[in-house]
Each structure stands twice: as C-alpha cells, then as structure tokens.
Amino acid sequence: xKTMTCKQLGGACDKKFKAETFQxxxxxxxxxxxxxxxQGDEAHLEAMQEMSEMMxxxxxxxxxxxxxxxxxxxLPEDS
Numbered sequence: 001x002k003t004m005t006c007k008q009l010g011g012a013c014d015k016k017f018k019a020e021t022f023q024x025x026x027x028x029x030x031x032x033x034x035x036x037x038x039q040g041d042e043a044h045l046e047a048m049q050e051m052s053e054m055m056x057x058x059x060x061x062x063x064x065x066x067x068x069x070x071x072x073x074x075l076p077e078d079s
Contacts, residue, residue: 002075006032009068010051012043022072 019025036044
C-alpha cells in the first residue's frame with residue numbers, strides 16, 4: 001500500500017489516498033475531484049482547469065501520467 005496526496009496528483013489539497021497500484025490511486029483521485037467539482041470548490045476547479053488544458057496536448061498528458069506513475073512506483077510501502 002502506498003500513499004499520495006491530492007496535490008501530488010495534480011489537485012489542490014492534502015487529502016491522502018492509499019492504494020496498491022497507480023491505477024487505483026488515480027481512480028481515488030478522480031472520484032475526489034468529482035466530489036470537489038460538485039461542491040464547487042474553487043481551488044480544485046482551478047486545478048481541474050489546468051489539467052483540462054494539459055489534456056488538449058496528448059503528449060504532455062502522457063508525459064505527466066508517466067511522471068506520476070514513476071513517482072508512485074518510487075514511493076516506499078506504507079508501514
């Protein structure tokens with residue numbers, strides 16, 4: 001099990017996500033982002049706008065995802 005924060009995953013807060021795989025942690029982050037969107041959280045909306053702009057460039061998005069996956073993989077297992 002590894003832990004990353006919303007901020008580490010491109011978000012706007014220090015909420016912690018715990019998962020066994022990068023795919024799992026990405027899904028937890030996405031779910032959290034959806035909840036924050038529904039609440040109209042300004043900081044998260046701003047982070048989502050930045051992410052949306054990056055998604056317009058598939059190569060930049062792939063590079064970002066690869067970097068986040070590597071960051072996750074390099075984290076120590078939770079104790």
